[in-house]
Every structure is written in structure tokens, then in C-alpha cells.
Amino acid sequence: MKNDSFLASLKIAIRSLFEAAATERNFRIQLAIAVAVIVAGLILGLTTIEWIVIAICIGGVLSAELINTAIESVVDLLQPEIDERARRAKDFAAGSVLVVSITAAVVGLLVFSRHLHEWLESGI
Template sequence: MKYDYKKQLRSFRYAWQGIWCCVGKEQNLSFHLIATVLVVVAGSMLHLSRMEWMVVTLCIGMVIAAELFNSAIEKLVDIVSPEWNPLAGKVKDIAAGAVLICAIAAGITGLIVFLPHIL
């Protein structure tokens, strides 16, 4: 069986298009990306260890991915239920709640990683 490299490259291109369609258009994603830049700059200045960078990177990825999932769910709900629907609103709220939980966990982890360097 022959591996289709072109198909694989198209998949990556579609994934990047999905990310870029949200950058600059989704306010919360923009906030998280700005926070990411600040965290990376602070981590560089504080000389985080390899393990600390791994934890910070996982937290950044978790929050950004959660925000992208949330954006996808919101767009899908808008297609399926274009008129206001209380259940559709709950679906959106639950997805936003998942992002909030990820962001809180990342924030707590950030405190655990950064505070010893700052103090």
C-alpha cells in the first residue's frame, strides 16, 4: 500500500486554515495567544527548566486547543440551530465552561511554576 504524502500535506494545510480562521476573529483566542507570548517571554527571562517548559507548553496547548474546540462547537451550534434555542445556548455555555476549567488549571500551574522563580 502506497502512502499518500499529498493527502497528508492537505490535511495539515486544512488544520492550519482552521487555526488561522480563528486568529484575530475570536476574541478569547486572541487573549490566550497574547497571554502565551507573555508567558514565553517571562519563562525565557526566568530561565525555566526543561521540565517546567514541558509543563508550560502542555498548558498552553491545552488552553489553545480548548478554545479552538469551543469555537468549532459554537459555529456548529449556529449552523444546527440558527434561531435562539435554550438547549443550543447550554451547549455553548458548557463548551465555554470547559475552556474556563482549562484556563484555571493552566493559571494554577503557572503560579506553581513561576512563583518560586519570582520569589
């Protein structure tokens, strides 16, 4: 089952995003948050550097969630029975999503707090 073209590989990767959105609740929640952040960024007028930082955060969270889902699938395939190593693999994968999500939340807070403050000030 080897793909010999770059386009075929790209198609599979894109299809996986739709599959994750259809089947993975956490991925859907993260996508919804990403859309909300992008809309808020457009409304508040982020600078280029702020968009770069926000894009890295969004990409990092979504990517970590996909890797977490992939690890869960591999663990379920290789070790469907209760096993300490399986638990560690799943828990550490979930932990990595948490780390990048907290980082993204802190970055988002720092980026948006200034804009929100300015926006509220200008409305008074």
C-alpha cells in the same frame, strides 16, 4: 470535499489557526498570554520539566478555545433560534475553556512564583 493527502489536511489545520487568530478575540487574547508566558519563561530560565508543563497548559487552553469556537459554529448552523439545548451546548463548551484556563493559571502561578521569588532575591 475529501482531502486525500496528509499535507493538505495539515495545511487546512494551520490555516485554521491563522483564521482563528484573525477572527476570534478570545483566541487572540490567549495567544498573547501564551507569548508573554513564553517570554517570561525564557527570561526566568524555566527547567525542562517546567517547560513541558507550561507547553501542555498553553496547548490545552488554545485547543479548548478552538473546540469551543467550533461548537459555537455548529450550534449556530444547526440551531440559530433560541433553544435550551443550544444554550447548554455553548455554555458547557465555554465552561470547558474556563476549567482548563483556571488550571493553567494555577500551574503558571506555581511554576513562576518560585522563579520570580529567586529573581527578586538575586536583585537585592
